[in-house]
Amino acid sequence: MMASLLSLLSWMGLWSSPLRVLNSDTPPINITVTPTQMVGMTSVFMDILVENFVTEDGRRVSYLALENSDIYSTNFLEMGALLKKVDPLQMDEAERKSFFINLYNLLTIHALVSMNRLPSSTLSVTDFWRRFAYQVGPYTLHLDDIEHGILRDNRPHPTTGTVFFGATDPRLALSVAADHRIHAALNCGALGCSPLTSYSPRQQLDQDLDxxxxxxxxxxxxxxxxxxxxxxxxxxxxxxxxxxxxxxxxxxxxxxxxxxxxxxxxxxxxxxxxxxxxxYDWTLNAVSGVGGRVKIEVYFESLCPDSVHFFTHQLYPTWLDLRDIMDLVFVPFGKARATPTGTGDYEFECQHGPDECYGNKVMSCAQESLPIHTQMEFFHCMMSKPYPASTGEQCSKTVRIEWAPIDECSKSSVGSSLLYKNGIRTSALKPRVYFIPTIVIDGHYNDNQLKNSLADLKSQICNAYQGPPHQGCF
Structure with a gap:
């Protein structure tokens, strides 16, 4: 109800969301680029994203795969740092046009990946086009600034009549001559949008826009x-x-x-x-993972009988059949409570007692150091034993991993900190966790999906899978 009210007030121009400048906190970078080089870099970066995270027709994006990639954790930071050092007024008009087309599409993708959960639609995010921005040289520009202020030559917004750059706004100098073809190049994160591709100011820009x-x-x-x-x-x-x-x-x-x-x-x-x-189809243009991989988040506890049953009867058998199309994430915490001690450590109260807290810590430490396939084997081994929380050392031998580093971590403030982070992730889940285990598929879950996942996880993953035919789903 509140979100609907805020959307209405925003549409009426009576309220606006706090601006999020996505590159405001990027660390300084000891690289200098010319405006022309920056134009080329954004074009190449867009090429990389399209090649690795966009379907062949340009209409769907693997946001979740991008979120878990080095490209997101590193390249967006580097680009953001460089954007703050470049003056777009030093670009010629063709350079500015291609630069801001690419930047609009990059900012849309960056904004969606930066959110805690992917929305069902950008339209459902209050003030989406005026909430997310980049600092570009001395200018702060949100999505509407780029589209309507710059690329539409400061024409009014079609539904609100807003003109984004006033007569004395220095950003007005960034505007380029209005070109109806930009509507075929900008992607707003919806299935109704134009396909994603990269644009450059070389001689073929006009041909590419045509x-x-x-x-x-x-x-x-x-x-x-x-x-x-x-x-x-x-x-x-x-x-x-x-x-x-x-x-x-x-x-x-x-x-x-x-x-x-x-x-x-x-x-x-x-x-x-x-x-x-x-x-207009406002459905989010998201596709699961790389090549259609489905992201599965499992929120569980080490001594929870329902978690044990789910691991042994659903998760592990499904993993054996479908692991090549699963992006699996474990979140061991459950219904525990965490209290900071003031000394950099935390005290935990777990649903099934202190041993469960220890088991959760062991798993949290294993998460930090083991690849996902080893995590799966290790956790399945633990959850298959009569008392999972105390079987870490035994299962480390079974899976052939070193126990000492995990043991040391689980008994230190490092393990507490890792478990606390899992607690934050659990508390951020919406709707809030009411049952353990909770299974989230591609960032979403509801009562019906949870019940079906607990009973037949394989079918749920196959239903969500959007890649090429998989033998495990026949």
Missing amino acids: DAMKRLCNTSVTLKNDNTLVINSIFKWFSSDFADSEALTLRFLADCVDDPQIKRSLLKAAQGTLSFTYH
Whole structure:
């Protein structure tokens, strides 16, 4: 209810979310780049993201895979640090256009990955386009600043009428001549958006934008069986960017599309003799993991009978069949409570007593040092024993890993700190944890999904999997 109210107030211009400048805290970097080099770097970085984390058609992004990659933990930081050192006014207009197209798409991706949980839609995030920003040289620019202030030559926002740069705003100098083709290049994080690709200011920029516009036109109009048209809402919201009236925008579309039947239908719609509607798919353009891998988070306790049953009857058998399409994350903490001691350590109270706290610490320490496949074997070994919390040393021999470092960690403040972090992650889960184990699939869970995961995890993963056919899911 509160989120809906804030969204309404934001839409009315009566409230705005606190601005998050995603590169505000990036550490200094001892590299100097010219504005032209920065343009090239953002283009190359966009290329890397598209190649590694975007589906072949450019329409879906593996946000969760990106979150767990070195590219996110390192390259975004480096780019953010360099952005603060460059003056975009030193770029020529073609450089600025390609730079800010790429930067808009990078900022959208960065904003979504930076959130605690992926939303179902960017539209469901209050003030999304005015909440996230980059510092670029001396300028702070959020998504709406980039799209409407710079790339649309400071034209008013189509729904609120907001003009983002006032007459005395120094950012006004960043604006480039309005170009309707930018709507075929910007990606807002929704399935209705234009495909993601990289743009550069070389001679083919105009050709690339022409090609993108052609793609947008040919994927934006559907002729239904009842002979009515459904048109991408971009051509309604930004009609004035394409032509002087809605009828002329429909004629623009007719000139742009290739299908003869749709072309004729658009001309009839422009004449008022054929009905049409607008539609936009705001569903988040997310795909699971690399190549469709499904992210599974398991929130559990070392002495919880339900956790033991889930490990032995669901998780481990499913892992053996589907591990190549699973991004598995363990969160040992459960319904424990943590209290800072004031000395850099923590005291824990666990649902099944102190031994469970120790078992959770052992697993938290193992998480820090072992690859996921070894974690799985180690944890499965522990959870298969009559009293899992005390079987770490025995299972380390079974799995052939060193016990001493894990033992030392689990008995120190390091282990406490690692367990405390798992507690923070558990407490941040929404809806809040009410049952252990809790299984989160691709950042989401609800009552029905949890019940189904506890009974048949394999089916839940196969249903969420969006990659190529997998033999384990037949």
